[in-house]
Amino acid sequence: MRIVAVVQARMGSTRLPGKVLMDLSGNTVLARVVTRLQRSKFINQTVVATTESDVDDAIICECERIGVSCFRGSEEDVLDRYYRAVREYNAETVVRVTADCPLIDPEIVDRTIELFFQKDADYATNDVPRTFPRGLDVEVFTMSSLEQAWQEARKPYERVHVTPYFYEHPEIFRTVSLVGESDSSRYRWTLDTEDDLKLLRAVYERFQNTDMFDCTEVLALMQREPELLELNSRVLQKSLQGVWG
Numbered sequence: 149m150r151i152v153a154v155v156q157a158r159m160g161s162t163r164l165p166g167k168v169l170m171d172l173s174g175n176t177v178l179a180r181v182v183t184r185l186q187r188s189k190f191i192n193q194t195v196v197a198t199t200e201s202d203v204d205d206a207i208i209c210e211c212e213r214i215g216v217s218c219f220r221g222s223e224e225d226v227l228d229r230y231y232r233a234v235r236e237y238n239a240e241t242v243v244r245v246t247a248d249c250p251l252i253d254p255e256i257v258d259r260t261i262e263l264f265f266q267k268d269a270d271y272a273t274n275d276v277p278r279t280f281p282r283g284l285d286v287e288v289f290t291m292s293s294l295e296q297a298w299q300e301a302r303k304p305y306e307r308v309h310v311t312p313y314f315y316e317h318p319e320i321f322r323t324v325s326l327v328g329e330s331d332s333s334r335y336r337w338t339l340d341t342e343d344d345l346k347l348l349r350a351v352y353e354r355f356q357n358t359d360m361f362d363c364t365e366v367l368a369l370m371q372r373e374p375e376l377l378e379l380n381s382r383v384l385q386k387s388l389q390g391v392w393g
Contacts, residue, residue: 154194
């Protein structure tokens with residue numbers, strides 16, 4: 149079973165343009181995401197899926213620098229970009245991660261993949277219901293399910309956000325959720341604003357600017373230094389039309 153992780157990345161963020169190539173304690177945010185995913189026990193290949201826009205030439209250059217495969221597709225129809233990327237790289241199972249999650253935890257990724265196979269699911273996620281910190285989000289789905297969504301999804305937000313068609317149609321797809329041992333959903337470890345970047349840089353600095361730490365260590369850090377939470381406590385999460393439930 150060939151498992152391909154596809155990292156969604158573009159320069160044109162509305163809240164923090166160019167965020168995926170910003171410096172995060174000596175490396176780019178995108179490089180941090182890719183490096184952490186490459187520690188997965190199950191992922192066979194990691195691919196960055198970016199757009200055909202000229203501004204995203206910089207992402208292509210970064211992929212070449214860090215030695216990761218890259219695919220270019222539609223800027224607006226992200227579902228189409230995903231489908232064509234995984235078809236290009238012969239995926240049978242797809243792991244979806246976004247490039248603004250530089251604390252993504254390979255162990256949690258692997259636990260989601262394991263649950264996906266154990267339950268013989270079409271779609272697995274760890275963010276509905278949300279018990280993990282925002283920024284550890286991972287989704288796993290079959291290539292055949294992605295192809296069905298690609299063919300049938302019609303609403304604009306279904307094409308932009310890639311996976312709503314899965315969880316909005318439980319009568320079609322077998323969906324499962326990885327739930328954490330405790331509720332850590334109050335933590336925000338994703339990158340949308342300068343305040344988020346301040347927090348992420350502080351975390352990496354506490355771990356000597358390496359990638360070799362996991363989410364349990366970050367949770368322990370937050371408990372030791374609760375003042376870190378104040379760095380991005382005022383950031384509001386963007387709303388998403390079409391959430392599970």
